[in-house]
Amino acid sequence: MTNNILLVGVGGQGTILASKLLTIGLLESGYDVKMSEIHGMSQRGGSVSSHVRYGDKVESPVIELGGADILVSFEKMEALRYLNYLKPNGIVVVNDFEINSMPILSGKLDYPENAVEVLKSKAKTIVIDGAKEAETIGNSKVMNVILLGTIIKSMKLEDIDWDKILRDNIKPKLIDINLKALEVGMNLV
Template sequence: MKATKSALLVGVGGQGAILTAKVLVNGLMKAGYDVKMSEVHGMSQRGGSVSTQVHWGEKVYSPVIGKGAADIIVAFEKMEAVRYADYLKPDGVAVINDYEIASSSIAAGLCEYPDGCLEAMQQHFRCHVLKAGEIAEQLGNAKCMNIVLFGSMAKALGMDDIDWEAVIAETVPPKFRELNLRAYRAGHDAVQL
């Protein structure tokens, strides 16, 4: 087995970050890795920030990822990428959904959505930016955006040795299985290495 790796999945409540982390954990465990996962919901039911940390390797003692230690950040919303950027290793990779969700203060008119989120990330990190929401809508259901992002993450990390399609088929509800398999393939194809 390879050295310990870590992923930080960040988004806004309702975007599917936790289901995505469960797909990741299930696949890694099937591949024989020791895996630890931690999730922080915060005010997620009110549109607040959600973060999930996943650590895997031969032996892992904690799911907690310190600042500057994540191998990858998967941001389901672009402002969340910036919010958690200090957790990414200098040579880490970010998969960022080019998607905006107005926070409660933005929606109330107290401030504006910040410009330059993607550019700020691209200035400091290797980034794969995609419009996962649009890809999901083209597939017929915007809610599979999370699995589109998962496919991009799997490719960005070079984790093609795991049968992710089988893991997805076992993890998602049967009525959404085919849609999520197509979402995984579309996200995987969206990343150019």
């Protein structure tokens, strides 16, 4: 059986780092893992998606439409953009956070005011305020690791040695705050 996790956000939010940490943890636990990442028009500010598939044997790195077990969105509008990738019984974890894209900044589009309500009407949705949680623990840049914690808990991956994964892959001066962020994220779901 293959499990499918789709992480989406905007460039600069740490979506790719979170997916890489997730992939490393899954690989070190013996799963067959495939990861694919897609960057938008610009690395910082463009749409970013990362497909992580794991199980006994994974053939393709890309999640098909309607195939994601969980959609984790670092930004609300990105959750709406990628909702068609979610399985009918899948879960959305959405960060209650807005980043205005260039079409919105230029006035060509309006940011959807009811993004969370739309998500809740279409799928089981867990809403978190990752920015507030990150500020509470003292570093706004760990929002991505908080969201990683929500994936770990939602997908029942707590038995992996995430402490080791973070220690091996995060700068030493940032390990403690990231360990705390991971714990906070796991406690949000």
